[in-house]
Amino acid sequence: MKFSIYRPSIRTVKTGLAVAVSLAIANFFHLEAPFLSGISALMTVNDSISSSFKIALFRMTATVLGAVIACLFQFAGFTNSFAIGLAIVLLVQLFILLKWQESIITAGIVTISIMLFNPASHEAYILFSVSKIIDTFVGVATGFLINYLILPPRREVILVEYYRSILQEFIKKLGELLEKEGDVHISPLIAELNSITNETLTIEEDKRFIQNRVKETEIWEINTLFYILFSLITQLIDKKHIVPLTDKNKKALEELLDRDIQQRYDDKDKDYEKIFNFTISRIISTSRSIEKRLKEIESSVK
Structure with missing residues (x-):
């Protein structure tokens, strides 16, 4: 009897590699949220180079906007569960207006994680927000470079x-x-x-x-x-x-x-x-x- 062996596609292998490398980089530099790097890498590898670039660009912009919204709420001292819900409503509406629906989840994760952070000072949550942006950057940069450099889609x-x-x-x-x-x-x-x-x-x-x-x-x-x-x-x-x-x-x-x-x-x-x-x-x-x-x-x- 012959058994067929499932062979993953090149894109699937590159996606797994991108996630592994981004997590390794995040752990090596002791980044605070390596899971963000992994998620960003997972979402960036696509079936075309231009799509990967757009996704990387949108994810980074979305992360920055999500961090800004969260920081504004933190600065106002409005961080309870209803405040987080309101922040997500504002974020979703903004991203729909910008036609960035695919980036809502990434930005939402960043916004929620920053607003749940209990800082000792304003500087602390700003630094925490910057760390989330760096985490995302590691993921999207790794995902794009691996998709671009290793057997790019023809x-x-x-x-x-x-x-x-x-x-x-x-x-x-x-x-x-x-x-x-x-x-x-x-x-x-x-x-x-x-x-x-x-x-x-x-x-x-x-x-x-x-x-x-x-x-x-x-x-x-x-x-x-x-x-x-x-x-x-x-x-x-x-x-x-x-x-x-x-x-x-x-x-x-x-x-x-x-x-x-x-x-x-x-x-x-x-x-x-x-x-x-x-x-x-x-x-x-x-x-x-x-x-x-x-x-x-x-x-x-x-």
């Missing part, structure tokens, strides 16, 4: 995989349409288009930190071909009128689908058949163009 490789799966999904929808296997919904195709657009934007942001092996113009050219493909397929879906394929188109589609097509059509309409098969031929040629571009990109990212 988004263009991931994008090529997206492209291939999306192309297969588009062709699959076309096959369902031609074989009339119930209603064909385009919402999954729209979601796929959104995913490649978001992935392209991530690659553009990552170029500030790492050099991409694929030109942005090449990526947007493929994206444009996908938009054209989507437009052609939706034309046929919206028409809801299926007529016979030409032998040439049927053979080409079977090659794309890698299977036989059992086409079911409504009726024969000579005039519409020309338009229908012209659209099908454009879908085929566009799909082949995408496949050709993908092979070119794959050769450049290897």
Whole structure:
């Protein structure tokens, strides 16, 4: 009997490493809250360098703001449980206004820990607040550097995989349409288009930190071909009128689908058949163009 062994992803390993290193640094320098360093490192390692940088920046800014709010309440001598609740309400509202929702937990932990601190003087809680900022900095800096220096995410490789799966999904929808296997919904195709657009934007942001092996113009050219493909397929879906394929188109589609097509059509309409098969031929040629571009990109990212 063969047993499959679960292998953690590179990101998972780097996350564990970042947490371990940040805790080691915090313990080495006897920082007051190593758990903050560990949590910050855990949250910073992401699947793109630009995302890691943004998270690190937002976490640090959020920690500073959380510390400032807590210090103001401490300075006013308003630190009971209801005061802490009020401080959290103010913090959450501020972060929603700034659209920093993902940093609320980190800032909230800092705010609560500072307000629960019972200082002997104003200077004591200010120093305590600074220590929390340092704890967070150790975590986010460690998380970002490990993500950046150790096998940084190659988004263009991931994008090529997206492209291939999306192309297969588009062709699959076309096959369902031609074989009339119930209603064909385009919402999954729209979601796929959104995913490649978001992935392209991530690659553009990552170029500030790492050099991409694929030109942005090449990526947007493929994206444009996908938009054209989507437009052609939706034309046929919206028409809801299926007529016979030409032998040439049927053979080409079977090659794309890698299977036989059992086409079911409504009726024969000579005039519409020309338009229908012209659209099908454009879908085929566009799909082949995408496949050709993908092979070119794959050769450049290897």
